[in-house]
Amino acid sequence: MAYAKQIVIKGDQRQYVLSDDIKKYTLRDLGFTESKNGKFQLERSLEPNAPFNAGFKFKLAITADLKTFKMLITSANGLNEVNIYKSADAQLHIEQLNYILGQLEQRHVLQQLD
Template sequence: MAYTKAAKVLGMNQVYKLADNIKRYSLRDVGFIESKNGKFQLERSLDPRMPINQSFKFKMVVQNDLHNFKMATVTANGLKEVNIFKANDAEKKITQLEYIIKDLQEHNILVIEEK
């Protein structure tokens, strides 16, 4: 998964990009962790009833220049991208994913890319 200016989650039709006015403190406010090399990473469980290390999760990484990013839904160990739209109990996972993305939009981190 490469860093790009626009990205979408596997199985989802909507494409997102980083907001033009994105701020580092906004990333920290919603739970992004800054790494030693300056990248910001967010991991959220798609099943709030289970620990993050036991369920599919949403993962997003923003480069330190705040221009490129990548996002995906991945397995519990974070190594393989998965299509949650085809998973068992997909409705709950999709609802949680939509909630996470909506929160990122409300904090001016993600915006819908115009075609």
């Protein structure tokens, strides 16, 4: 998946953009790691009961200039994009995803388009 200014997670209806108020120190506070080329990456498990077990992962990567990003849900190995809305435990995973997205919106990293 290429970096974009506007993204919809597979299976979801909501569109997200990066907030105009995004700051690098906020990304570091939220647990993003910064790569050698300046990109910020966040990876979180969507398993609410056992976050260290293999399960779906939420991944967010932001370019160094804070203009474009990638956001997706992957399988446990991180190689395949998946649609959690069609999984067996969809409600648990969706609830965890909504929590993560809510935190990112509260801290002015992401903004949901109407």
